[in-house]
Amino acid sequence: MNFSRQKQTIKEGATIRVDDIFNKTLTNGLWGSKPSHINSCLIFVTISSNVINNGGNLIMRNHKKKHIGIVHQGKVWNYSNSEDKVVADTVRRFIRKFKHAYNTAGSTVNFYYGRFL
Secondary structure, eight states: OOOOSOGGGOOSOOOOOHHHHHHHOSSEEEGGGOOTTOOSEEEEEEEGGGEEEETTEEEEOOOSSEEEEEEETTEEEEEETTTTEEEEEEHHHHHHHHHHHTOOTTOOEEEEEEOOO
16 A cells, blocks of 8 residues: 555545535534534534525535534544644634634634534
8 A cells, every 4th residue: 555645646545525524414503503412523614605504404515615523522633634644622722723724805714513413
């Protein structure tokens, strides 16, 4: 197997898009409206124009500014592209990091939750 650091040359593996996962969640919504009893879930981040409300269902479109993490016991486990590894951030740090990274003129950075099942 060739596991070179150049991601385009990896011969084995799989990829799934963040928007595909978001759009398959049974329950999702803005992070700020997440019910307090949900302690473990997915967290999504993207720019505001990338999510539309279609008859009460939130739909994420394909855009380069999107990311996903797994929230468990107060940490957000997510793949750091810059560090090329999985990291565990606090929820507060994850939100701060992506508000900074995805900040663009004319857009708001939004965070969403999604239920595993």
